[in-house]
Amino acid sequence: ETGVTQTPRHLVMGMTNKKSLKCEQHLGHNAMYWYKQSAKKPLELMFVYNFKEQTENNSVPSRFSPECPNSSHLFLHLHTLQPEDSALYLCASSQDLITRNSPLHFGNGTRLTVT
């Protein structure tokens, strides 16, 4: 039990589909993150939310749309994706952006395949 739960674990979608990834954390944290892990590439930070406010969009294409309705939940809405978007999408949380002794806690990820 990681404290950060992601659903679904696996997702296969066509390029014209619309789907959403869900992340929920039970740690009382206030910052949540989306990272992308592609094969043979370092993990890439996509979005950061701190106290429900988006603080960073790391030049992510608009076909990825995050939503953070509260500090415990984070969504990533997907539409008209490309095959190169196939990757493991990892959600993480931390106490906030500035507390030193609160590193990232990761979920187990959603393995996304775009066909």
Added chain:
Amino acid sequence: AQSVTQPDIHITVSEGASLELRCNYSYGATPYLFWYVQSPGQGLQLLLKYFSGDTLVQGIKGFEAEFKRSQSSFNLRKPSVHWSDAAEYFCAVAGGTSYGKLTFGQGTILTVHP
């Protein structure tokens, strides 16, 4: 901008042997450094972190890492590897005061032979 290099993509060791995984970082000020481990199909688990103070930090599962500013390195070590340590290991750096916005290295895959 900060960056992290893990020179070894894949390392193979025998069970019981010692292990050192290399990590070099680039950052202009005092870095905040982390090692994470990822088992297949899992997310990343924090092994240890360095913020300041003692340059030798202890982590979980018997791992330790040493921060060497002069070499811009933060190498991970374990004196005796267990088969369950087989996984992928990631070094990461946080810049400034945003401890959650990490820049990761490409990872090192560790294989352990019986």
